[in-house]
Amino acid sequence: MRSRLRLLLLLAILxxxxxxxxxxxxxxxKSPQEIVNNIGLVPREFTPGNFTDGWHKFDVGFGRFFLNxxxxxxxxxxxxxxxxxxxxxxxxxxxxxxxKVWFAVxxxxxxxxxxxxxxxxxxxxxxxxxxxxxxxxxxLVVPHFLATEAFFVFLMVQFMRGIPRELDEAAxxxxxxxxxxxxxxxxPLSRPALVxxxxxxxxxxxxxxxxxxxxxxxxxxYTAPVALTLFxxxxxxSSVGPMFAMxxxxxxxxxxxxxxxxxxxxxxxxTSGLKG
Amino acid sequence: MTTVRTAQSRIEPVRPGPADRQGPxxxxxxxxxxxxxxxxxxxxxxxxxxxxxxxxxxYLSFTDYDILTPLSEVNWVGWDNYRRxxxxxxSYWHAVQVTVTFALVAVPLKLAAALAVALLxxxxxxxxxxxxxxxxxxxxxxxxxxxAIVWRSMFSRDGSFNSFLAFFGIEGAPWVNDPRFAxxxxxxxxxxxxxxxxxxxxxGLKQVPAxxxxxxxVDGAGTWSQFRNVTLPMLSPVxxxxxxxxxxxxxxxxxxxxxxxxxxxxxxxxxxxxxxxxYIKGFVELNMGYASxxxxxxxxxIGLITVVLFRTGRFWVHYSDAEEH
Numbered sequence: 001m002r003s004r005l006r007l008l009l010l011l012a013i014l015x016x017x018x019x020x021x022x023x024x025x026x027x028x029x030k031s032p033q034e035i036v037n038n039i040g041l042v043p044r045e046f047t048p049g050n051f052t053d054g055w056h057k058f059d060v061g062f063g064r065f066f067l068n069x070x071x072x073x074x075x076x077x078x079x080x081x082x083x084x085x086x087x088x089x090x091x092x093x094x095x096x097x098x099x100k101v102w103f104a105v106x107x108x109x110x111x112x113x114x115x116x117x118x119x120x121x122x123x124x125x126x127x128x129x130x131x132x133x134x135x136x137x138x139x140l141v142v143p144h145f146l147a148t149e150a151f152f153v154f155l156m157v158q159f160m161r162g163i164p165r166e167l168d169e170a171a172x173x174x175x176x177x178x179x180x181x182x183x184x185x186x187x188p189l190s191r192p193a194l195v196x197x198x199x200x201x202x203x204x205x206x207x208x209x210x211x212x213x214x215x216x217x218x219x220x221x222y223t224a225p226v227a228l229t230l231f232x233x234x235x236x237x238s239s240v241g242p243m244f245a246m247x248x249x250x251x252x253x254x255x256x257x258x259x260x261x262x263x264x265x266x267x268x269x270x271t272s273g274l275k276g
Numbered sequence: 277m278t279t280v281r282t283a284q285s286r287i288e289p290v291r292p293g294p295a296d297r298q299g300p301x302x303x304x305x306x307x308x309x310x311x312x313x314x315x316x317x318x319x320x321x322x323x324x325x326x327x328x329x330x331x332x333x334x335y336l337s338f339t340d341y342d343i344l345t346p347l348s349e350v351n352w353v354g355w356d357n358y359r360r361x362x363x364x365x366x367s368y369w370h371a372v373q374v375t376v377t378f379a380l381v382a383v384p385l386k387l388a389a390a391l392a393v394a395l396l397x398x399x400x401x402x403x404x405x406x407x408x409x410x411x412x413x414x415x416x417x418x419x420x421x422x423x424a425i426v427w428r429s430m431f432s433r434d435g436s437f438n439s440f441l442a443f444f445g446i447e448g449a450p451w452v453n454d455p456r457f458a459x460x461x462x463x464x465x466x467x468x469x470x471x472x473x474x475x476x477x478x479x480g481l482k483q484v485p486a487x488x489x490x491x492x493x494v495d496g497a498g499t500w501s502q503f504r505n506v507t508l509p510m511l512s513p514v515x516x517x518x519x520x521x522x523x524x525x526x527x528x529x530x531x532x533x534x535x536x537x538x539x540x541x542x543x544x545x546x547x548x549x550x551x552x553x554x555y556i557k558g559f560v561e562l563n564m565g566y567a568s569x570x571x572x573x574x575x576x577x578i579g580l581i582t583v584v585l586f587r588t589g590r591f592w593v594h595y596s597d598a599e600e601h
Contacts, residue, residue, distance in 0.1 A: 003399070010396055014410060017468065021417070023436055024426045039439035087318035096311025106318070109326060113528050113578055115551045116571045119558050120329035120336065123343070146321025153318065178310035207420040209531045210551075214559060225421040232425070232538050240429065247422035258416055262409045265416070266475050 028244040035240050047241060051249070054242030058230060060220050062246055069206060069223040070253075072140050076205040077198045079144030080152050084197060085190060087147040088156030089182050093168065103157075110150045115210065122214060132217055139215045144201070152197045159193035160186065192264075199261050203254050224250045337569035342562040350565070357569035368570070370545050371553035374459060378549065379526040382463040387518055389470040394477035395507075408478065412471035424465070424535035428452055431461045452536050455546040462547055465532050473518040480514030481507070509594040516593045520585050527578060530555070550574060 022041050028050055030043040038044060055062045090096070091103050125131050125139040147153055163186065171181050209225045216222055228250060231243035258265065312319075337357055339350040361368050397407055417423050431437050431451035438448035451457045488506045497505065508515075533541065533549040541548030541556065554574070558567030 003401070006396055006399065007401065010393075010401070010407060013393060013396075014407065017411060017414060020423070020426055020430060020468070021413070023430065024422075027429070036434055039436055083317040083321070086314045090311050090314035090318075094307040094311040094314065096308045096315075099311065102315065102319075105322065109322070111524060111578075111582060112326070113524070113575065115528060115530070115554060116575045117326065117329045117333065119564050119568050119571060120333040121325065122559075123332065123336075123347070123564070124324075124329055126343070127347075143321065143325045145317065146325055147318035148321045148325045178307055178314075182314070203416060207417075209421050209534070210555075213534075214555075228421045228425060229535065229539075232428070232535065243425060244429070247425050250422045251417055251420065254416055254420070255413075258409075258413060263405070266408060266412055 024244060024248055028241065028248045030241055032238050032241060050241035050245040054246040054249075057239070057242055057246075058219065058227065060222070060227075062224070062227065062249070064220060065222050065224045065227040066249070068137075068221060069225070069250075072137055072212070072223060073202050073205040075137075075141045076144045077201045079141065080147075080149055080201040081194050081197050083145050083147035084149065084152040084156055085187070085194065087153045088160055089186055091153065092157040092160040093181075093186065094178055106150050106153055109148075110154060112150075118210070118214060125215075131215060136216055136218070136221050140211055144205075149201070152201070155197060156190065156193045159190060163189050195261075196264060196267075199257055199265060203257060206253060333568045333571055336565050337572050339565040341565040341568075343564055344562065353565070357566045358573070360566065361569060361573065367545060367548065367553060371541075371548045371550045374541075374546065374548050375527055375529075375550040378459060378463060378466075378529065379523060382466040383519070383522045383526045385463070386467045386470050386522060387473055387515070389467055390473035390518070391477050391511075391515070393470065394474045394481060395503075397474075397478060398481045408475060412475055415469045415472040418465065418469035419531060421531060421535055424532040427461060427465050427532065428536050431457075431464075453543055455542075455544040458536065458543055458546040462529065462532050462536060462549075466526065466529065473522060476514060476518055477511070480511050484510045512593045513595060516585075516589050520582065523581060523585065524578060527574075527581075 026041040026043055027035060029047050030038065030050075031045055031047045034043055034045065034047075087106075091099065091106060121139070121143075122131065130136075130138040130142075167185050167189075168181055171185055176184070207225070212223045212226050213229075216226055224246075228243070228247060231239055231246070336350075338352060338354060340353050340356075341347070341350045393411060397404055397411075401407070414423075429435055432453065433448075433450035435451070437451065441448040449457055451461050484507065488510070489502055492502045492506050528551055529549050530551040533547045533552045534555075537543070537547045537552075539552075539556075539560075541552050550570075551574075554567050554570050557563045557570060
C-alpha cells in the first residue's frame with residue numbers, strides 16, 4: 001500500500017515536471033486562435049505551418065542558425081576532448097616540476113565564474129581582430145582548444161587515476177616513452193571519459209547564450225539561441241506558434257543526446273558533479 | 277581486458293631516453309619535457325584566456341575605459357568606479373538585492389526538492405532508471421533560451437498557469453510582467469531543474485550502510501528519527517557539495533533573466549540579476565571600466581561566500597571513517 005502511494009506521488013511530481021515540455025510541444029502546432037483560447041495540451045486543429053513560418057520568419061532562415069550552432073558545438077567538442085585529455089594526462093600521470101602547483105591552479109579555475117572574464121576577453125579578442133572578423137566564431141571556439149574548461153580536465157584526471165598504474169609501469173619497462181604510453185595505453189582506455197566530455201561539451205555549447213550574444217552581431221552569423229531572442233522583440237500574437245516551433249526544434253539535438261546517452265549522462269554527473 | 281592487451285602489445289620498444297640515464301636524484305622529475313609538452317595547450321590557455329584578461333580587467337576597473345577610445349588613451353580614475361558602485365548607483369544595489377534574494381530562496385528550495393524526490397526514489401521501484409532520467413531532463417534543457425521562452429509564455433497574462441488557476445476560480449497575475457512576481461517565476465524555473473542535484477543525492481543515499489538503519493530501528497527509531505539521525509548526517513558531505521555548486525551556479529543566472537525581461541532586467545528592475553546588470557553596463561552602455569570593477573567585486577564576493585560555506589561546513593558536515601580512503 002505504501003509503495004503504491006509512493007509511486008502515485010512520484011507520478012504526480014513527474015506530471016508537473018514534464019508539463020512545460022508537453023505544453024511546448026502542443027503549442028508549437030496550435031493556431032494563433034487556439035493559443036489564446038485552448039488551454040489544453042492537445043490542439044484541436046493541427047497547425048504544422050508554424051514550423052515553416054518560424055523557419056522563414058527572419059531575413060536569414062533558421063537552417064543557417066542551426067548550422068552555425070552545430071559548427072560551434074562540434075568544434076567545441078573537438079577542442080575540449082583533445083586539449084583537456086592532453087592536460088589531464090600531464091596532470092594525472094606524469095611527474096614533472098611544479099605539477100602540484102599547476103594542479104592546484106586548475107582546481108582554482110574550476111570555480112572561476114566565466115562572466116568575470118568576459119569583458120577583458122572581449123577586449124583582447126577585439127584587439128586581435130577576431131570580433132566581427134571574417135570568421136566571427138574564433139572567440140567562441142579557440143578557448144576550447146586551450147583546455148579552458150577546467151571541469152573536463154578535472155573529470156579526466158579523476159578518470160585516469162582509476163587506470164591501473166601497473167599498465168604504465170609495464171610499458172615503461174618495455175621501454176615505452178610517455179608519448180607512446182599516452183597513445184597506446186591512456187588514449188584507448190580513456191574512451192568513456194572522452195565520450196562523457198564530448199556529450200556535455202556539445203550540450204553546453206549548444207545551450208550557451210551569454211558568449212554567443214556578446215560575440216555575434218551579424219544576423220547571418222547568429223546561432224540558434226541568439227536568433228530565438230529575435231522572436232521576443234516581435235510580440236504579435238501570430239508569432240507565438242512559430243516561436244514555439246523553433247524553440248522546440250532547437251531542443252531536439254539535446255533531447256536526442258539525452259535519449260541515446262541517458263545512462264552515461266546520469267553516471268557522468270555522479271562521478272564529477274557536473275551540472276547539466 | 278582485450279583492449280588492454282592489444283594496446284600493450286602494440287607498444288613499440290623505444291630506446292631509453294636521456295632522463296633514464298641520469299642518476300636516481302633526477303628520477304623524481306624524469307618526465308619534465310613530456311609533462312610540459314602535454315600541458316602546453318592548457319598553460320597557453322591559462323595565460324592568454326584567464327590570467328592576462330584577469331590582470332587587464334583589474335587595471336580597467338580603475339579606468340573610465342569604454343570600447344570606443346583606444347586602450348592607450350584611457351584615464352586612470354582611481355577608486356571612482358568602486359565608489360560609484362557602492363554609493364551612487366541605485367541599480368547596482370538593486371542588482372545585488374535581486375541576486376541574493378534569488379540565491380537565498382531558489383537554492384535551498386531546489387536542494388529540498390532534489391532531496392525529497394531522491395528519498396522517494398531510493399527504494400526498489402520498477403522503472404527507477406526511467407524516473408531518474410526524466411527528472412534529470414529539465415537540468416539538461418532548462419538553461420536554454422528555448423525553455424526561458426516557454427517560461428515567459430507560460431507565466432504571461434494569457435499563459436497556461438493563469439488558465440490553470442482559473443480552473444480553481446483563482447485570478448492570477450501577469451506574472452512575468454509584474455514586478456512583484458517576476459523574480460519568483462525565475463526561481464520556479466531554477467527549482468524545476470532539481471534533477472542534477474537529485475542524481476547526486478541518489479548516489480549518496482546508496483552509500484549509506486543498511487546496518488545503520490537496522491540498528492536505529494532496533495533502538496526504536498521511527499522514520500523521522502532515522503532520517504534526522506542517520507540519513508541527514510550520513511548525507512551531509514553530499515548536501516554540502518550540492519550546496520556549494522548550486523550557490524555558485526545560482527549567483528550566475530543570466531539567460532532566463534535576459535529572456536524573461538527582454539534584456540532589460542525589468543519590469544522595474546525586478547529581474548536585474550548581477551550578471552545581467554554587468555552585461556548592460558559593459559556591452560549596452562559600454563562602461564567597460566565600471567563593468568570590470570563590478571566583475572571584480574563579483575569574483576571576490578563569490579570567493580568569500582565559498583570560503584564561508586567551507587568554514588561553516590566544518591560544523592555540520594559529517595565525514596564518516598568509512599569514507600576516508
